Amino acid sequence: MHSSMPPRAVSAAFDDPNLVADAGLEPVMRLAAWGRLSELVRETVRIDGADNSAGANPAAKVTLLIAAMCAGADSIEDADRLRHGAMPQLFAGIRAPSTLGTFLRSFTHGHALQLHAVHRRFLGELAARTPLLPDAGQIAFIDIDSTHKRVFGPAKQGAQVGRFKGIRTLHPLLATICTPTTRPVIAAVRLRQGKSADSRGAQRFVTEALATAGEAGCTGTRVLRADSQFYNADVVAACRRTGAHFSITTGMNPSIKRAVASLDEAAWQPIRYTRAVVDPDTGELISDAQVAEIPAYTAFTGRKKAEQVTARLIVRRVRDLAKPAVIGEQGELFPAWRHHPIFTDSPFETLQAERQHRHHAVIEQVIADGKAGPLAHLPSGKFNANAAWLILWAMAYNLLRAAGSLASVFHAKATTTTICTHLVHVPARIAHSARRLILHLPRRWPWQHAWTQLFTTVHVPPEVA
Incomplete structure (x- = not known):
């Protein structure tokens, strides 16, 4: 494989506001909504302290950290990949890594126990709505x-x-x-x-x-x-x-x-x-x-x-x-x-x-x-922040496993790295038509059928699916 153009005939510019690198996050995070992730965090996690801004809206911050891990983040700084291109058109309320880091550092042991409760209930919701453990x-x-x-x-x-x-x-x-x-x-x-x-x-x-x-x-x-x-x-x-x-x-x-x-x-x-x-x-x-x-x-x-x-x-x-x-x-x-x-x-x-x-x-x-993924680093100097990071990884892991179980038989047994490569790291161009967003994905994507199966399934209301 080699470039089909001479060197001077190729140029690059980071200037397209309608592109996203991880279009697969859209169906994956919609699956998280199936599992009532945000509602569970709002019901369970209460972070109060001197710095009220650190604990404000924990549901949005937990969801963002899990989304970043599903996209391959292994440090808090990697959450910045959620702010590129047209991602704000797909997801509202994206925060900067510094905000997410402050949020994690505000955790105490009690807050970590609250997050454990969210993880436990979230797994139950996913198992009830997907073939995650079909023979259980x-x-x-x-x-x-x-x-x-x-x-x-x-x-x-x-x-x-x-x-x-x-x-x-x-x-x-x-x-x-x-x-x-x-x-x-x-x-x-x-x-x-x-x-x-x-x-x-x-x-x-x-x-x-x-x-x-x-x-x-x-x-x-x-x-x-x-x-x-x-x-x-x-x-x-x-x-x-x-x-x-x-x-x-x-x-x-x-x-x-x-x-x-x-x-x-x-x-x-x-x-x-x-x-x-x-x-x-x-x-x-x-x-x-x-x-x-x-x-x-x-x-x-x-x-x-x-x-x-x-x-x-x-x-x-x-x-x-x-x-x-x-x-x-x-x-x-x-x-x-x-x-x-x-x-x-x-x-x-x-x-x-x-x-x-x-x-x-x-x-x-x-x-x-x-x-090989989010646990490549335990990114904070604070013990309870790292404890929270570990729990968030567990939730992201289960979410990817649930997405794989909906996509295909192969992805139901694949590693999360493979699921990310095939289903999450899909580039797309955002277009608007009749008040709808359209994701234009690469032609001949090798795992098109599995991606489409996941996308179609999670866009049916859970009570109907």
């Missing part, structure tokens, strides 16, 4: 995990050197909801200080995530999946109080080692993963393993009798190629194994329950999606 009435998986986000600057509140030596981080906690046929949506998020333990506040967080799942239409079997840092009696108790099942990786503590050692060799069943899974110890991809089950294992025996839990212990073992096997005259006698136990009360049979648990890694895709 049968089975849904709620995954929880934490991540560390590296930050810079000595004034960044809450940043600490924790797990990674010499690296200052903030420590977000996430919960997602998915079904066997859909990509995850975000049920809840929390921002913690860099040194916070993974399981800090996990009981309350799990309770909130399970409640959110119920509001999002997860009325069938619900299974909470988590890694070993969430293996504690409080998390299991939170699941049982809400009628959810649990599937949690455990460490190889002495009690579990004794239980695994008691397994008969004939109890092990072979399992083959159609998609290789990552070995948590070595990082290698595994396609073949063996699985066995202890039907009744009592966990948390150091707690009171009422807090002890008896459930299934499913153990996966894989060959440990780093350790030499004991070789006898007739060949390999005692191969070396690594064991990965799961404590669960899943209603599914052993191999299915183990395979479902390994799909917990899908939450890592959500984390990677965020870090």
Whole structure:
């Protein structure tokens, strides 16, 4: 590919007031109106303080920040892309990034909790109006995990050197909801200080995530999946109080080692993963393993009798190629194994329950999606501003997932980066005719049909659609 014109025959000028670079924001933000985003913010978020202008009209500012994230913003300054060309003809009340930054910095912990409530209700509205979680009435998986986000600057509140030596981080906690046929949506998020333990506040967080799942239409079997840092009696108790099942990786503590050692060799069943899974110890991809089950294992025996839990212990073992096997005259006698136990009360049979648990890694895709977009930076020096930014990202993520579910089968499972590229970053020229705006879009846009499907759907009143 090369330019078809000689250098002096090409010129450029930023002078057309009728162009927009992100025409896909029009149907996406109309979908946000379907989900009653502005109304929910007006009903829930109250920011009062000495600087009354900072908290004025929070609904408009929240909507603008979410729109900026849907357009690819990963910092407050990137919200300035909403003020180009004919964007004011499509959207009213666009604010400058400095105004949005002042708004975020006015947040307190209480305001962040108000925004959490908006996120929870907004997800419920989207799930009710779009095929976001179409199979949630049968089975849904709620995954929880934490991540560390590296930050810079000595004034960044809450940043600490924790797990990674010499690296200052903030420590977000996430919960997602998915079904066997859909990509995850975000049920809840929390921002913690860099040194916070993974399981800090996990009981309350799990309770909130399970409640959110119920509001999002997860009325069938619900299974909470988590890694070993969430293996504690409080998390299991939170699941049982809400009628959810649990599937949690455990460490190889002495009690579990004794239980695994008691397994008969004939109890092990072979399992083959159609998609290789990552070995948590070595990082290698595994396609073949063996699985066995202890039907009744009592966990948390150091707690009171009422807090002890008896459930299934499913153990996966894989060959440990780093350790030499004991070789006898007739060949390999005692191969070396690594064991990965799961404590669960899943209603599914052993191999299915183990395979479902390994799909917990899908939450890592959500984390990677965020870090490739709005979470590339936690942009403020104020902790509560960054907490609000994290919640706004969760709402923008769910909004894009809902838009993708309306556009096409492909976009329902695409990453948000792909959804933005195909459906949001569409250039258009604005024209006026008979008191109507007309968007003139590029001829032969590769994803024209998906874009048109989304546009047509959201321009039907919600009660009719």
